[in-house]
Amino acid sequence: MKKFLHIISVCLLAHTAVYAYASKPLVVTTASMFADMTRQIAGELVKVRSIVPIGGDPHIYEPVPDDVALARQAQLILRNELTFEGWLNELIENSGTKAQIVTITQGITPIQSAQYHNATDPHAWMSAANGLIYIRNIYQSLLALLPQHRDTLEARYQRYASQIQELDQWIFQQIDSIPPQWRILITSHDAFQYYGRRYGLQLESVLGTSTDADVRTADIMRLYQVLDKHQVPAIFIESTINPKLLQQVAKDKHVRIGGKLYADSLGPKDSPAGTYIGMLQHNTRTIVRALTGQHEAQLPIQPTPAWLWMALGVVQIGSLLWISWHVWE
Numbered sequence: 650m651k652k653f654l655h656i657i658s659v660c661l662l663a664h665t666a667v668y669a670y671a672s673k674p675l676v677v678t679t680a681s682m683f684a685d686m687t688r689q690i691a692g693e694l695v696k697v698r699s700i701v702p703i704g705g706d707p708h709i710y711e712p713v714p715d716d717v718a719l720a721r722q723a724q725l726i727l728r729n730e731l732t733f734e735g736w737l738n739e740l741i742e743n744s745g746t747k748a749q750i751v752t753i754t755q756g757i758t759p760i761q762s763a764q765y766h767n768a769t770d771p772h773a774w775m776s777a778a779n780g781l782i783y784i785r786n787i788y789q790s791l792l793a794l795l796p797q798h799r800d801t802l803e804a805r806y807q808r809y810a811s812q813i814q815e816l817d818q819w820i821f822q823q824i825d826s827i828p829p830q831w832r833i834l835i836t837s838h839d840a841f842q843y844y845g846r847r848y849g850l851q852l853e854s855v856l857g858t859s860t861d862a863d864v865r866t867a868d869i870m871r872l873y874q875v876l877d878k879h880q881v882p883a884i885f886i887e888s889t890i891n892p893k894l895l896q897q898v899a900k901d902k903h904v905r906i907g908g909k910l911y912a913d914s915l916g917p918k919d920s921p922a923g924t925y926i927g928m929l930q931h932n933t934r935t936i937v938r939a940l941t942g943q944h945e946a947q948l949p950i951q952p953t954p955a956w957l958w959m960a961l962g963v964v965q966i967g968s969l970l971w972i973s974w975h976v977w978e
């Protein structure tokens with residue numbers, strides 16, 4: 650009887666947990682960095698899903714039927730806009746969702762695209778100062794969704810905002826250690842304009858603001874001129890973009906690939922770039938290490954060759970034998 654009661658209570662607990670999870674509001678974001686921002690503020694109060702998965706490219710994403718269902722079930726949809734998610738409006742329309750739709754770049758001064766008339770650069774989150782505006786917009790939309798949890802949301806939001814303020818200052822200090830003539834960031838696509846303007850790096854990229862733009866010979870020639878003129882020690886690949894072109898540039902100009910940067914997606918869960926803060930820290934560390942020439946300083950120490958160990962061993966055994974021979978004599 651006791652065992653039976655125990656089973657019943659475990660079942661009831663499991664049922665309550667499943668019910669509590671299912672009844673939580675669903676917040677849907679377009680990209681993984683916005684999903685992380687939302688989780689940092691809302692904690693366990695909501696379910697959060699990103700439409701574009703980790704490693705996916707939001708510029709050229711094609712929604713699948715599951716995304717339509719996700720949008721339909723959502724209570725809140727958070728979008729970047731600034732020509733980032735060209736596929737979203739159609740998805741929202743097809744889903745017939747009743748969700749509140751919030752643009753989380755409200756209040757940000759957009760950078761105009763140098764390449765396309767009337768187009769803006771969407772990568773505003775790459776500056777931590779803009780990150781503060783993103784999280785304020787997300788916090789306010791969560792507050793409207795869950796007014797009964799004002800205290801919890803406010804406390805979590807304030808703590809997160811101070812972490813991002815610290816991050817902003819830390820990035821300034823880090824970039825400051827790069828020799829001024831090497832403060833040039835060369836990447837696959839123009840995802841770092843906001844970062845560069847905020848922290849003082851000149852930007853050059855092979856592709857334009859979007860990743861589906863055709864590569865122009867003129868862009869490559871300009872890049873080669875920059876490399877010749879400044880003798881920049883490294884160029885960088887991006888996690889969501891095929892590195893082939895950049896690898897070719899590196900080979901042609903004998904310049905080092907400084908590492909992989911994250912812009913349009915977080916890194917895998919639990920990796921250093923697995924959160925928004927982690928992504929900006931990882932990028933900054935990678936850039937600083939490569940552009941200050943710390944790569945050379947960090948080359949692994951050559952291991953001692955095996956023959957040297959063997960020779961040392963022979964000498965040691967020999968001297969032991971010699972000592973014991975003389976002691977016995």
Ligand SMILES: [Zn+2]
Nearest residue numbers: 708840858913
């Ligand atoms: Zn991008």
